Amino acid sequence: MPELPEVEVVRAGLAPAVTGARIAGVEVLDARSLKRHDAASGDFEHRLTGERIEAAVRRGKFLWLPLASGDALVGHLGMSGQMLLRTPDHPGDDRHARIRLHLEHPEHGELRVDFVDQRIFGSMAVDRMLPTADGEIAGYSADVTGPWARTIPSQVAHIARDPLDPAFRDDEFVRAVRRRASGIKRILLDQGLISGIGNIYADEALWAVRMHGEQPGDTLSPRRVRELLQAVREVLQKALAEGGTSFDAQYVNVNGASGYFSHSLNAYGQTGKPCPRCGTPIVREAFMNRSSHRCPRCQRLRMTRQSTGAPTPTPERRAGSPAPR
Numbered sequence: 001m002p003e004l005p006e007v008e009v010v011r012a013g014l015a016p017a018v019t020g021a022r023i024a025g026v027e028v029l030d031a032r033s034l035k036r037h038d039a040a041s042g043d044f045e046h047r048l049t050g051e052r053i054e055a056a057v058r059r060g061k062f063l064w065l066p067l068a069s070g071d072a073l074v075g076h077l078g079m080s081g082q083m084l085l086r087t088p089d090h091p092g093d094d095r096h097a098r099i100r101l102h103l104e105h106p107e108h109g110e111l112r113v114d115f116v117d118q119r120i121f122g123s124m125a126v127d128r129m130l131p132t133a134d135g136e137i138a139g140y141s142a143d144v145t146g147p148w149a150r151t152i153p154s155q156v157a158h159i160a161r162d163p164l165d166p167a168f169r170d171d172e173f174v175r176a177v178r179r180r181a182s183g184i185k186r187i188l189l190d191q192g193l194i195s196g197i198g199n200i201y202a203d204e205a206l207w208a209v210r211m212h213g214e215q216p217g218d219t220l221s222p223r224r225v226r227e228l229l230q231a232v233r234e235v236l237q238k239a240l241a242e243g244g245t246s247f248d249a250q251y252v253n254v255n256g257a258s259g260y261f262s263h264s265l266n267a268y269g270q271t272g273k274p275c276p277r278c279g280t281p282i283v284r285e286a287f288m289n290r291s292s293h294r295c296p297r298c299q300r301l302r303m304t305r306q307s308t309g310a311p312t313p314t315p316e317r318r319a320g321s322p323a324p325r
Helices: 004-018 043-050 168-177 183-188 199-208 222-241
Strands: 022-028 057-059 062-065 072-076 081-085 099-104 109-117 123-127 127-130 150-153 282-286 291-293 304-305 310-314
Touching: 004 057, 004 062, 004 099, 004 109, 022 043, 043 123, 043 183, 043 222, 062 150, 072 081, 168 222, 183 199, 199 222, 199 291
Parallel strands: none
Antiparallel strands: 022 099, 057 062, 062 072, 072 123, 081 109, 099 109, 127 150, 282 291, 304 310
């Protein structure tokens, strides 16, 4: 599913085209894509028609367009969702198109945003806005001066800040990790603690710091947690620079172009290929109804738990030092 870099690429592509635009019309082609829209709050098409879009904002994997009325249009891409910019005369024969927004922009004129979703796990919804719990700017946007900047859609309010967010608190994250006995990869995927990280970038960050995904959080030193957090940020930034990760036509930007970070992957999806660091074949392991990828030599479990729950220590190694033979 699209993770932070892929959603940010979409947000950045949409922002200049939709900010300041008026929604002239809405077409709902498949009501299944409105599963997160509360019909009791009003008809989706009626609530949007005539609205002005103020910005394009992202937190983690969630994207929303603040509206002049004070509400927001929330989009979640799910497994295969796309938000594609179209000209008004673009053929409307895409069988996976679920929702179309017809826009009038003061500079760019008429344009269209198509929400395309092959597997229909994504959604769009008009949602009310709430003040952010910490009073900080809600998410990433090119403009943070509007009255909407410190408000967040109610459907996104439970999502933690992502590691590229200026308001992300490193110290709080370190403490939270070290209080948890679950494996570190599960912790990275907990969107209530840190958002935007999915299977791909968790595997890549763990590979970068030579850490096993099942390493219990409460066995990690503060230094190791900070090393991992830094690796997460570096992986996300590199993926952003390369347009995200595309394995097939489902992962594209607003113009339909694929990202190329898949060519830079060291662990994820590299089963059987030599580890770029030590040459040992990368292995694929079952993990939460999906898969994990790691180097069995570089990424060893450094501390396990006995049946009593007490930790059994093994020497912790600084990232970058040679793996034991």
